Amino acid sequence: MLEIDGLTARYGRAQILNGVSLTLGRNEVVALLGRNGAGKSTTMKSVMGLVRQTGGSIRHDGWEIRGRASHVICRAGIGYVPEDRRIFGELTVDENLEVGRRPAREGAPHWKTDHLFQLFPNLAERRRNLGKQLSGGEQQMLTIARTLMGNPSLVLLDEPSEGIAPVIVEQMANVISELKREGLSVLISEQNLHFAREVSDRAYIIEKGTMRYEGGFAELDANPDISTKYLAV
Amino acid sequence: MGFYLAQLLTGLANASSLFLIASGLSIIFGVTRIVNFAHGSFYMLGAYLAYTLVTTLNGGILGYWFSVLVAALIVGGIGLLVELTILRRIYRAPELFQLVATFGVVLIVQDATLAIWGAEDLLGPRAPGLDRAVRLMGEPIPEYDLALIAIGPAVLAAIWLLFHRTRWGILVRAATQDREMVGALGVNQAWLFSAAFVLGSALAGLGGALQIPREAVSLQMDLSIIGEAFVVVVIGGMGSVTGAFVAAVLISVLNAFAILIFPQISIVLPFVVMAVVLIVRPYGLFGRPGSEHGGAEEPEQPLRLLDQKSTMVLLALVAVLGFSPAVVSDFTTILLVDVMVATLFAVSLHFMMGIGGMVSFGHAAYFGVGAYAAAMAVKLLGWGMLPAMALGPIAAALAAIFFGWFCVRLSGVYLAMLTMAAAQILWGVTFQWQDVTGGDDGILGVWPAKWAASDRVFFYVAFILCLGGIWVLRRVAHSPFGYTLRGIRDSRIRAEAIGVDTRFHQWMGFTLAGTLAGMAGAVFVFSKGSVFPDALSIGHSIDGLIMVLLGGIHALGGPVYGAMAMVLIEDWVSRLDYWRFIFGGIILTVVLLAPDGIAGGVRRLGQLVRRDAA
Ligand SMILES: Nc1ncnc2c1ncn2[C@@H]1O[C@H](COP(=O)(O)OP(=O)(O)OP(=O)(O)O)[C@@H](O)[C@H]1O
Numbered sequence: 001m002l003e004i005d006g007l008t009a010r011y012g013r014a015q016i017l018n019g020v021s022l023t024l025g026r027n028e029v030v031a032l033l034g035r036n037g038a039g040k041s042t043t044m045k046s047v048m049g050l051v052r053q054t055g056g057s058i059r060h061d062g063w064e065i066r067g068r069a070s071h072v073i074c075r076a077g078i079g080y081v082p083e084d085r086r087i088f089g090e091l092t093v094d095e096n097l098e099v100g101r102r103p104a105r106e107g108a109p110h111w112k113t114d115h116l117f118q119l120f121p122n123l124a125e126r127r128r129n130l131g132k133q134l135s136g137g138e139q140q141m142l143t144i145a146r147t148l149m150g151n152p153s154l155v156l157l158d159e160p161s162e163g164i165a166p167v168i169v170e171q172m173a174n175v176i177s178e179l180k181r182e183g184l185s186v187l188i189s190e191q192n193l194h195f196a197r198e199v200s201d202r203a204y205i206i207e208k209g210t211m212r213y214e215g216g217f218a219e220l221d222a223n224p225d226i227s228t229k230y231l232a233v
Numbered sequence: 234m235g236f237y238l239a240q241l242l243t244g245l246a247n248a249s250s251l252f253l254i255a256s257g258l259s260i261i262f263g264v265t266r267i268v269n270f271a272h273g274s275f276y277m278l279g280a281y282l283a284y285t286l287v288t289t290l291n292g293g294i295l296g297y298w299f300s301v302l303v304a305a306l307i308v309g310g311i312g313l314l315v316e317l318t319i320l321r322r323i324y325r326a327p328e329l330f331q332l333v334a335t336f337g338v339v340l341i342v343q344d345a346t347l348a349i350w351g352a353e354d355l356l357g358p359r360a361p362g363l364d365r366a367v368r369l370m371g372e373p374i375p376e377y378d379l380a381l382i383a384i385g386p387a388v389l390a391a392i393w394l395l396f397h398r399t400r401w402g403i404l405v406r407a408a409t410q411d412r413e414m415v416g417a418l419g420v421n422q423a424w425l426f427s428a429a430f431v432l433g434s435a436l437a438g439l440g441g442a443l444q445i446p447r448e449a450v451s452l453q454m455d456l457s458i459i460g461e462a463f464v465v466v467v468i469g470g471m472g473s474v475t476g477a478f479v480a481a482v483l484i485s486v487l488n489a490f491a492i493l494i495f496p497q498i499s500i501v502l503p504f505v506v507m508a509v510v511l512i513v514r515p516y517g518l519f520g521r522p523g524s525e526h527g528g529a530e531e532p533e534q535p536l537r538l539l540d541q542k543s544t545m546v547l548l549a550l551v552a553v554l555g556f557s558p559a560v561v562s563d564f565t566t567i568l569l570v571d572v573m574v575a576t577l578f579a580v581s582l583h584f585m586m587g588i589g590g591m592v593s594f595g596h597a598a599y600f601g602v603g604a605y606a607a608a609m610a611v612k613l614l615g616w617g618m619l620p621a622m623a624l625g626p627i628a629a630a631l632a633a634i635f636f637g638w639f640c641v642r643l644s645g646v647y648l649a650m651l652t653m654a655a656a657q658i659l660w661g662v663t664f665q666w667q668d669v670t671g672g673d674d675g676i677l678g679v680w681p682a683k684w685a686a687s688d689r690v691f692f693y694v695a696f697i698l699c700l701g702g703i704w705v706l707r708r709v710a711h712s713p714f715g716y717t718l719r720g721i722r723d724s725r726i727r728a729e730a731i732g733v734d735t736r737f738h739q740w741m742g743f744t745l746a747g748t749l750a751g752m753a754g755a756v757f758v759f760s761k762g763s764v765f766p767d768a769l770s771i772g773h774s775i776d777g778l779i780m781v782l783l784g785g786i787h788a789l790g791g792p793v794y795g796a797m798a799m800v801l802i803e804d805w806v807s808r809l810d811y812w813r814f815i816f817g818g819i820i821l822t823v824v825l826l827a828p829d830g831i832a833g834g835v836r837r838l839g840q841l842v843r844r845d846a847a
């Protein structure tokens with residue numbers, strides 16, 4: 001589904017990723033763990049074509065997407081949910097969804113607004129409100145719903161649990177399970193180990209732009225020194 | 234009472250045409266983030282095209298309105314051409330490149346228009362069916378003005394519907410906030426940008442076409458409207474069409490009444506209003522701070538210190554320059570003075586932009602203040618050359634302290650716009666204040682003192698002052714103050730976090746750059762013997778930007794090459810017909826093919842030579 005191999009990327013003169021490798025199978029939910037500044041968001045942005053990558057390869061269903069424009073990557077079936085949400089504050093909820101709407105794609109579920117409003121009931125009541133009038137949790141739901149409007153087969157979720165109320169975090173976990181039931185693959189970047197364990201099948205740990213760990217959660221729990229070394233603050 | 238009503242209606246009619254132009258400019262900026270100087274050129278082309286269509290079709294009411302619409306559509310097509318061939322390649326380039334590139338388009342369009350329609354002003358026909366005046370409360374009101382008053386809001390409503398009721402409009406509004414995110418959601422930004430550019434250009438064309446019954450169609454239409462259009466866009470908030478409408482009405486109505494009290498005010502009023510609005514609301518009436526995303530600029534390269542070898546080369550060049558009057562002709566000596574003045578001006582602007590991170594569209598103001606202060610010291614106060622020359626930079630410093638205090642409160646495009654407003658205000662003052670500045674006739678007969686009257690001696694006066702000024706700026710650039718300025722340029726937040734008073738540093742940087750521009754102006758006035766208001770004009774500020782860009786922004790040596798190239802190109806090319814066309818072509822070539830300027834080109838050449846030698 002997604003194979004990242006030896007990816008390097010930089011901002012200006014600062015090298016941020018030093019050869020990141022990661023694979024994600026069909027209908028798999030994988031967590032990308034790491035401390036602040038470890039390079040989780042940069043990895044996702046690289047997949048999306050939003051930072052300049054200097055080397056390595058990123059393949060989606062065997063097709064090389066590194067170096068392509070982000071709209072092309074999106075149209076290939078990769079949905080991106082950024083960490084700071086980036087909803088369009090001056091647009092209504094409906095209009096935000098409209099921006100994300102793409103034609104149906106073969107091999108991926110086709111999302112309609114009705115279905116999304118079932119998944120995110122809070123949004124249904126706020127369809128005519130401006131994005132900036134929503135609460136943090138509602139904005140987080142809107143940004144996921146907006147991405148789903150593009151009918152992706154793979155979703156990159158950047159820290160979905162960050163800065164939202166515990167109730168909503170629970171709701172978020174349900175949404176991710178629903179995505180998996182619908183047949184999507186999901187890559188989640190997280191600092192919240194508890195949340196990540198609840199929703200994902202396995203995990204990667206990134207630190208200073210390099211992968212340090214790959215494996216299941218059981219293994220990770222059995223070796224507490226790994227999480228102390230790369231995750232604890 | 235009737236008189237005031239008539240005045241109000243005139244103001245509203247003017248507001249409508251101003252709105253048409255400004256709305257297009259605002260849409261283009263909102264989506265593409267390009268400050269499009271060529272927008273005035275599209276307006277001018279709209280007027281010329283409509284003139285030709287109306288006079289050849291000569292088809293009554295229907296023919297008139299048909300011509301106006303077709304002219305707007307053709308201009309939209311021209312806009313598409315410009316977008317596809319030029320702007321599309323530079324969306325990721327720094328603002329300066331985009332600005333100078335669109336100015337290259339201005340020059341090319343000017344000469345193309347001259348070639349097609351000739352230099353004579355063209356008097357358009359009146360609009361059939363609307364060629365009379367109606368009496369309202371006893372005052373005659375042109376019917377055409379009433380039509381315009383209706384057209385403005387109608388266009389606003391149409392744009393509103395387009396932006397809120399169509400998918401395309403929703404995408405445009407989304408892109409105005411965060412275009413990178415729109416791309417990540419699968420929208421091809423390139424086509425969104427093209428379409429926005431076509432719409433914006435067509436609106437400018439419409440504004441120009443509708444103007445033909447009201448004013449003569451002339452080659453000055455482009456630059457005469459662009460300043461005011463920018464003002465309206467900035468006051469309204471860049472990217473906001475509603476804001477542009479409100480601002481156009483505000484400016485035009487204020488103007489209609491202000492000229493009753495103070496007839497000279499119309500030149501500076503818009504800029505004064507803009508300065509006031511920006512100080513109170515830094516993003517304009519309806520504007521919002523842009524998203525941090527999507528400004529996908531190429532990261533700045535750090536400035537390099539010259540290595541020892543290059544320093545030797547530089548010193549050798551200075552020595553050659555110092556001895557040159559002994560061998561070259563008088564004519565060349567004078568040309569070399571021009572080069573030195575231009576270089577100091579360019580280096581001071583480079584200091585402000587490259588080191589201080591403040592893009593200025595109005596740096597010529599300080600050059601002009603320096604020149605005028607020196608000239609007035611001679612003419613009004615009877616001072617000698619040296620004290621008058623000293624007064625130049627002092628006056629420029631005072632002006633820079635005053636305007637800089639306001640400007641450093643803003644950043645990015647808004648700062649640039651405020652510098653332009655400051656320059657326009659000063660230009661308006663010199664232009665209008667006939668008794669003191671001589672107005673349009675300038676100040677003549679400002680010649681060097683007797684001992685410096687020969688071209689050679691004056692060369693050395695200029696040599697010492699200009700090279701001294703450049704040396705000072707270089708030293709400061711590499712002093713702790715210079716490093717702090719660069720730190721602020723790269724990350725204001727980080728600089729503030731470590732306790733730097735960023736505004737104060739930028740204010741002082743602004744003042745220093747202005748002071749040395751004033752010094753260049755003081756030398757300039759004695760070398761030419763005269764000064765005119767165009768020393769402070771937007772055109773001259775853009776000359777400065779072109780020099781910095783031609784030379785390359787990333788190297789301290791850049792402005793030196795740029796100024797040399799500029800003076801030499803102007804000297805050669807301006808003797809030719811259609812020199813603007815050639816000059817515009819040169820600018821576009823540099824922007825598109827050698828974005829690191831002459832300095833970058835020279836360095837790459839050096840690397841090639843070295844590699845071959847190795
Ligand atoms: N636009 C940028 N310019 C320069 N450096 C950046 C930029 N964005 C991120 N960085 C740097 O890149 C590194 C990795 O950042 P990244 O955002 O990928 O981390 P992260 O793992 O997502 O962290 P967080 O948990 O805080 O979101 C950090 O050191 C950060 O300072």
Ligand SMILES: [Mg+2]
Binds near residue numbers: 040041042083159
């Ligand atoms: Mg992150």
